[in-house]
Every structure is written in structure tokens, then in C-alpha cells.
Amino acid sequence: MGGVRTALYNYLYAKQKGGDFIIRIEDTDSHRFVPGAEQYIIEALNWCGIIPDEGVDENGKVVETASEKHPHAPYRQSQRREIYRAYAEQLIAAGWAYYAFDSSEALEAARAAAEAEGRTFIYNAESRQNLRNSLVLPENEVKRLLEQTSDWTVRFKMPQDTVVAMDDLIRGHIEVNTSTLDDKVLWKRADELPTYHLANIVDDHLMEITEVIRGEEWLPSLPLHYLLYQAFGWERPQFAHLPLLLKPVGNGKLSKRDGDKMGFPVFPLNWLNSEGETYHGYREDGYFAPAFVNLLAMLGWNPGTEQELFTMDELIASFSLDKVSKSGAKFNPEKAKWFNKEYLRMKSDEELAALFKPMLEAKGIKVEEARLVEVVALIKERATFVKDFWTIASYLFIAPEEFEAQGVKAGAASEKPVDPSRPVDPRAKVYDDSKTAPFLAKDVDKFWKPEAVAAAYEACKAVCESVTEWKKDTIETALEEYIKGHEMPMGKVMNCTRLVLSGAASGLGIADIMYFIGREQTLARWEYAMKRLA
């Protein structure tokens, strides 16, 4: 989520300014290579509608050779190896960097020793005098080590006691004294790759990046990056550091595991890691991409107005970095759902019916298009996701089998074998009903009262027989008139009928249900219920 939001803000900013959004894969850590990650990122961005102008071709592949549309290729840093070494050498020649020959073990030992004394080891102007590097070793020894060993690095020679004054588009003016900074590794001989710091500055320069919008975790590195631009004598881009996304409860930033623990996705798409664990994705959980983009946009940014729902184009038009907040944003899963609900409502009944259809078909239920559109119109206001449709309206397609609360109450009821006489909706003929509609009733006993049952059955039967034009309105009128005319208790009759027809104590209007399931099915469900609940 955090990564997508960062990409989104970059995209919005670039598009608003008429610039290009470039994808560059920063894979300079050979030890942390994750198969499939690159493809995942591009697919996720694509799902969100964040389409790069440069760096990825029409087939969603990272471009490896330069062309007119992709002048800065290759876009994987692992394929730009040769580029960086020369820049590292340039810094050394200019006195901004040096060779360091300390082994990882030696450095770890130094850290441990410092820690034992209650200090923190830091590779800087002071400590570098006592370590093994080209600043202290004799020239011929340096030469020998460079030629004969292969685990040395190039480190940045951090100036001593200098104030670096920086400007951040979001945070304003920041000053840091270099005495608190260390000599960061810029280039690693072992795999002939730069670290992030060098690669990022070099590539941003080469790729003509004008604005760097990235996560707050990079703020502490900003002085180094400023100094690197200075060392190269390059014009630096402007920087903006985004606030972090925090976990919904407690402290700390949002992490991969929070989501599944708390029941919301933290990934845009399902992600299967190397241990075989799957993390939920927004896409698979039923979120609409525009809703996901919208909710992400509002996490750390606001338009300055009270508008909350934005299309991508509206976001591009309204986005501005000075409306990005400085403090971390706790993610609120409830609000995320609310966004999806709003987007679901904005969709047409036809569109939603088309999305619902395959879900029904998977259950072996075939319904005519027009009827499905009618159902959707009835239930869309009650749903957050398309997948909710089934939970809400399954009984329109298949007859209830069990009346849950009664089973709980009577104990034995649930052990009764399923009655083969259970009415089957003709539209659900193909459906293998080993699993049927959910039964939400908590009040079966409350609604299943002898006097109500008799009255309700009588009323339904009368309506089924008398109504000539089988429509929601005519059914409703006929039903109400009958109930009133016979001085029956309206609520009791209706609730009892609902229990019979849907198996649940709450749900759609009786007339709606009767209209959809039809006369025959209405009566059949009555017979079944009377037998079952007797």
C-alpha cells in the first residue's frame, strides 16, 4: 500500500505538470532479489491505472534497450552496472570518496566493541583514521588490495562539521550537521554494484528526474544525497518526503502481517511469498481499483475542500504537495470499505449484474440478464463488495434449506436429514446445493408463532391466487390489503413470511422476494417450512 501510494503521488504530480512518469527497478541488492516481484509491481500499478510513460513496454515488461520512447534504458539498475563504477571513480579522483578494505567481520567487531562501551560505532572522519582504507594505507598497499582482493567498497568521504541546509517540498527547511553522519558505502566490489545512494543519484541525474517524491524513511539520507549532487557538480532535483502509513491500532508502521491479522489487505494484489504464504490483495478482496486509488490518495493528502470522491483525472487536477500532511497516517480499514461502497453505488445496475453473473454461474445458477439487473438494483445499496450480493440475496435463487435458529434451539432439528421434498427453484436446477444460503435468523421462535403462521400462510396463498399481474407493486398492494382486511398483525405476518421465504429474520421486502421467486416457489417454500418447523 505504501509503495503504491508513493507511486500514485509521483504519478499525479508528473501528470499534473505534464511530465513523464518513469519506472526504474532499483535492484542493486543481489541478496534480496525476489522472483516475481518486478512483474508484481508493474501489474499492481497497471491495475491501479498508474501507467508509466517510460520504463515499461506495451507488454508490461521492463525495457532493456534504448529507443525513442525509452531513451534512458535500461531501467533495471542491475543492467546498468558499468555506468556506476566510473562515477564512483570520479568521486574518488575528486576527493569525495575513498576505497575501504575493512571486512564485514572487522566492522561488526568494531560495532560490537563500541556497543560494549555504550557507544555507537560510526564510520566517519574520526574512526576512518584507524580503519583500513585508501586514506590511511600506503599507496602501493592500496593498489595491491584493489588488484588482489575483491570485497572492498567505495565509501563517501563525509565532510567534517559542515552544516547541510536542505529544502523539502513538504517539510520545509531542514539543517543537519555532517558530524552526525557516516561514510556510507557507495559501491561494492563484491557484486560490482552501487548501493542505493549512488545508483539513485546517478540515475536520477541521467534520467533527468526533476522531483523526488519518496517515503519519509529517506529523510535521514537526504544530506548525503545533497552532498553527492554537490560532489558531482550536478543540479539536484527537488525533494518531497511523504509521511508513513501506520498500522490501524497501536504504534508503528503498517506491516505486511498486520493486514491478515486484522482482516484487511495491505497488498494491492494477492502476494505469494517464497514461504508459500499468501497475503491478501485489494483486487482479490473485491475492491474496485479506482476506490483503492481514491482511498490511498486521501491517506496523507487532502484537497483542501470537502470533496472525498475523486477520479484519477480529478486527482491529477487537484493534487498538490503542499496539501500533503507531515505526520504519519493511521490506516482505517472501515473507511477503506466505505470508499468501495461508494464506488459500488456509482456503478450502473448493468455493470454490476455483469460482475455478479459469473459468481452465480460458478454456483451453477443461470439467470436472465434482465432479472439479474433487477436483483442488483434491489441489493446494491446494501453491499460493500460485489461478493456481498450472494450473501444478501442468495435466497432469491435457491430455497432455504434450514432455519438456523430453530436448529440451535431445538438441538435435534439440525440433525434431521434434508427433506427431499424441499422445493427447488427451477432457475437453480443445475445448482449442487450441498451448501445453501446462509441463515441469519436469530428470532425464528419469535416469528414462528402459530397464529402468525396460519395468518401469513393464508395471506400469501390468497395473494398467489388472486394477483393477476405478478409485479412487485401489485403483490405488495394485494398483500397489504388482505392483511388489513382480515385484521391481521402486519408485522407478524410479514416477518413470519420472510422467515419462510428467505430462511432469515431480516432482509429484503416481502413483495420483492415473492416477485422474484414467483407464485409456485412462494407456496412451495411455505409447504416446506410448515413441514420443517412443525
Place this chain on the structure above:
RNA sequence: GCUGGGUUCGUAUAACGGUUAGUACUCAAGAUUCUCAAUCUUGCAAUAUGGGUUCGAUUCCCGUACCCAGUACCA
């Protein structure tokens, strides 16, 4: 620990020295309805804290507390 960043209702945020501190989500109540949902109305609920500066501070400055990040041959 050190360095940097941050702190307005539970959450996201608005108010860029002067407002009864607004809005949305959540929650509660009422209206409506055959139930539920939806909808509408109402309500609960915040400027971390101590000092300044100022006629006046949510807003500017300093301290404290708390939170976050960085402190890797990771990004």
C-alpha cells in the same frame, strides 16, 4: 543512546494569529419501513504538556512528554 521528523475528536483531516474549532468514517439515539440495510435528523467526541511572543494563539519560538524514521557492503 545519538540525529532528524512529527503531535487537532477513536481514525483521516479542515481552520496557513481573531471560527460557537468544520467535515468524513466509526459509534449512539430518533424519524421512516413488514424486518434488516439504505436514507434523513440529532448527538458523543479533539488542539499532548509547561513556558514565552502577541491586544489575541490550534497556528510563531523554547523546554518536556510521547510517537515515527535513520543509525547495514537493504532499499
